[in-house]
Amino acid sequence: MINYFEVLNVSENAEIEVIRSAYKALAKKYHPDNTKLPKDVAEQKMAIINEAYQTLLDESAKREYIIKLHCANNYEKKVCYEPKKSNDEPEQKTNSDINSNFVNKGDGVSKLSSLISYLVLIVIIISIICCIMYFGPKLLVDAWCNIKDSMKQIISTFSS
Secondary structure (H helix, E strand, C coil): CCCHHHHHCCCCCCCHHHHHHHHHHHHHHHCCCCCCCCHHHHHHHHHHHHHHHHHHHCHHHHHHHHHHHHHHHCHHHCEEEECCCCCCCCEEEEHHHHHHHHECCCCCCEHHHHHHHHHHHHHHHHHHHHHHHHHCCHHHHHHHHHHHHHHHHHHHHHHC
């Protein structure tokens, strides 16, 4: 995971003005029109700098990013730290608490559940192809009906 604080060379508790000035200095240095670097390299650097700036400029996005960064760094310990708004000690959270933040609030399906659904679908499709090659096309129609029913069950399981 890219550490945006290292990209902009600022601390996690840096004020917005410090983040802005760091961004402006790096933008002047690495902008494709102002640098001696190859254009594609400069564009890649600017893309990362812009992404870091946009993330750290928004307080809520910055807090979410810090949580993800600490989770990635502390994955072995299975403990994540969410910084509080004050200068107190960070609040300790477990990975299960953090994972609840990754649920898509719109339809209740988590990213992991979606990934599992896609993997199941891929396995089913590969199985159908193998069956068609072995049994013939009539099996395709029967298999398609079974896939539709199975996917409806899978989606309803993960949606609830």
